Amino acid sequence: NAGVTQTPKFQVLKTGQSMTLQCAQDMNHNSMYWYRQDPGMGLRLIYYSASEGTTDKGEVPNGYNVSRLNKREFSLRLESAAPSQTSVYFCASSAQGKEKLFFGSGTQLSVL
Amino acid sequence: GEDVEQSLFLSVREGDSSVINCTYTDSSSTYLYWYKQEPGAGLQLLTYIFSNMDMKQDQRLTVLLNKKDKHLSLRIADTQTGDSAIYFCAESRAGGSYIPTFGRGTSLIVHP
Numbered sequence: 387n388a389g390v391t392q393t394p395k396f397q398v399l400k401t402g403q404s405m406t407l408q409c410a411q412d413m414n415h416n417s418m419y420w421y422r423q424d425p426g427m428g429l430r431l432i433y434y435s436a437s438e439g440t441t442d443k444g445e446v447p448n449g450y451n452v453s454r455l456n457k458r459e460f461s462l463r464l465e466s467a468a469p470s471q472t473s474v475y476f477c478a479s480s481a482q483g484k485e486k487l488f489f490g491s492g493t494q495l496s497v498l
Numbered sequence: 499g500e501d502v503e504q505s506l507f508l509s510v511r512e513g514d515s516s517v518i519n520c521t522y523t524d525s526s527s528t529y530l531y532w533y534k535q536e537p538g539a540g541l542q543l544l545t546y547i548f549s550n551m552d553m554k555q556d557q558r559l560t561v562l563l564n565k566k567d568k569h570l571s572l573r574i575a576d577t578q579t580g581d582s583a584i585y586f587c588a589e590s591r592a593g594g595s596y597i598p599t600f601g602r603g604t605s606l607i608v609h610p
Contacts, residue, residue, distance in 0.1 A: 419597070421600075426506065427602060428586065428602035429541070431597060434597060436595065476540055478540075486531070487543065487598060492538075492540055
């Protein structure tokens, strides 16, 4: 049982490059989330999707876009990467939004 | 100030009890959570408590909630080296669509 799968696990970008972080869950969950984790800052919500076909901004959405491709997949796109986006990115999902979140293992992104 | 606050570090001796503390600001918080993050991994839910409860016990874990003081604690009895991790406090409420807001995390170091 895979749970929440994120790809890639590691990525190095140059400033201005673009990339898409992929996330897929196999638990038939309605809600999906993207967080970033920075040292000493905890987790901050970038975007979330309460259900298929909807997306909403979180605390730190600037510089990011998301797509809820279907119920399983929720991708995060950096159109023009900046060094301030160096972080560990976590995707998560939950059944109805009130229960626990299931997290992927993260993507470590460095922007040079 | 931050919505959820935790101290950043805690060091304990193996076999002792660990107590990790958290304070939150919003009195309408409905669910309060403790997540654990091991090195290189995503977060995993350890336990959660409804705001109408004072205490919850699950094997070595005891959660205490003081709603008046908006204070949450996690006690780990007989702490083992495998308990070394980062522990995140989080809260969610209806006004926030039940999306958890996380604290910065407490790094628990267990030494022999």
